[in-house]
Amino acid sequence: xxxxxxxxxxxxxxxxxxNETFVQQAEYLxxxxxxxxxxxxxxxxxxxxxxSTARKNVFRNRISTQQGHNLIRTVLGRRIRWFSSxxxxxxxxxxxxxxxxxxxxxxxxLAVAEYLGCEFWTADEKLVNSVSAQLPWVKWVGGGLxx
Numbered sequence: 318x319x320x321x322x323x324x325x326x327x328x329x330x331x332x333x334x335x336n337e338t339f340v341q342q343a344e345y346l347x348x349x350x351x352x353x354x355x356x357x358x359x360x361x362x363x364x365x366x367x368x369s370t371a372r373k374n375v376f377r378n379r380i381s382t383q384q385g386h387n388l389i390r391t392v393l394g395r396r397i398r399w400f401s402s403x404x405x406x407x408x409x410x411x412x413x414x415x416x417x418x419x420x421x422x423x424x425x426x427l428a429v430a431e432y433l434g435c436e437f438w439t440a441d442e443k444l445v446n447s448v449s450a451q452l453p454w455v456k457w458v459g460g461g462l463x464x
Contacts, residue, residue, distance in 0.1 A: 321398070321433045322355040325426050326366040327440035328458060329392045334374060339440050342458045346438060358433055360409075360425040361401035367392045400429045408432070416448045430454060 324346065331343035350357065371385040380388070408431065409424035418424055423444050430437035431452075438456045439445060445457040 320353070320355050321358040321435040322350050323358050323426055323430045323433070323435060323437040325359075325423070325437070325439045325441070326363055326370060328438055329363075329367065330370060330388075331440060331458070333388050333391060334380065336379075339458045342462050343440075345462050346458065356398055357395060358398040358400060358429060358435070360405065360429045361399050362422065362425045363397070364393060364399075366422075400432070405429060405432060416451070418444070418447065427452065427455065 324343075328339075328343045328346065331337040331339045332347065337343075368389055371380075371388045374380045374388075375382050375385040405425070405428045406421075409421045409428040412418075412427045412431070413421040413424040416424075423439075423441065426437050426439070427448065434454075436454045436456050438458055440458045442457055442459060445455055445460075449455050449457075
């Protein structure tokens with residue numbers, strides 16, 4: 318049986334973009350997951366978030382155009398099991414409503430993690446605070462990892 322883990326865009330970006338918060342924590346998580354043979358999973362949304370964030374950072378002169386391409390290639394080159402279905406989109410919408418989230422973007426990750434029965438990791442402390450009482454498998458990267 319495969320054990321899955323989900324990380325949102327913020328975790329992937331922390332390992333690549335300069336001056337990101339939680340660089341050490343994100344690197345620790347990816348190393349830990351690889352050693353424990355976890356399989357990375359994500360909603361298809363992650364692909365678009367990575368591209369959008371790379372472009373935004375190029376536009377703001379935080380990284381070069383080539384670094385933006387490298388970011389996309391690096392993240393999308395990882396072995397990630399991608400998930401996309403109408404059922405998951407509907408569930409994400411329900412989860413966003415149930416937890417009073419303003420949009421359903423973050424809830425896409427929640428829906429996939431719920432479906433797979435795995436942990437979901439994020440650097441979004443506000444999201445974690447909004448849902449963790451009911452969804453204990455939602456984890457904050459700043460929550461005291463053994464670095």
